[in-house]
Amino acid sequence: MQPLGEPGPGLRFEQRWQQAVDGALASWGSELSLVMVSDPARAQILIHRRRPPLLDAQGRRRASHGRALLELLEVERQGAWRPEPRVLVLLSPDQRLEALQATALHELGHAIGLWGHSDELGDAMAAVPGAQPKLSLSARDRATVRWLYQQPSRFGPPP
Ligand SMILES: [Zn+2]
Structure with a gap:
């Protein structure tokens, strides 16, 4: 998770972002074990405080507050090379706390492997965010x- 920046007028918004991401991580963390690492090179999920680009990976115009981007890497672990997924999650800080946390919950769902969407509005993985x-x-x-x-x-x- 991207660390907080210097103290200043933006810090309050960064703290709100962090609170939202912590809440979403705690939700998924109740179902599987998520390990926080301090070295970004070791992370399989990287969470950045950044608005996703307007064009998606296929070049389609798609304005959104969050996006999860999957890469496949060859990583050396304990002397052996192995394929590993790595997901970059881009989460815009420009939302209210609750909307931010809902976006984080949904995008982290993609990051842990739920790439499909649910057709039930009550699910965090619903294709369309509910009211x-x-x-x-x-x-x-x-x-x-x-x-x-x-x-x-x-x-x-x-690992
Ligand atoms: Zn989605």
Whole structure:
């Protein structure tokens, strides 16, 4: 997670952003173990306080407050090279706290592997955000991530 900047007029907004991201991390953290690392080079999920670009990776115009971008890397761990996913999450700080946390919850869902969307408005992974920001996971969100993490993976166990 991008660290806070210098004290100044912007710090309050950065703290709000951090609070929102912490809340979203705590929600997913109740379903799987998320380990915070201080070295960005070791992170599999990088969260940046930045508005996503107007054009998406396919060159389509898409204004949004959050985006998750997947890369596949070859990483050396304990002397062996292995393929690993790395996800860059861009989260704009220009939202109110609740909307920010809902966006963070949704984009982090993508980052941990839920690349599809739900057609149920009550889910954090709903394709379209509902009128009320989703600050917590629905039973369906939880069941989906539990199912996903029981599936075999060619990536092997986390380091
Ligand atoms: Zn999405």
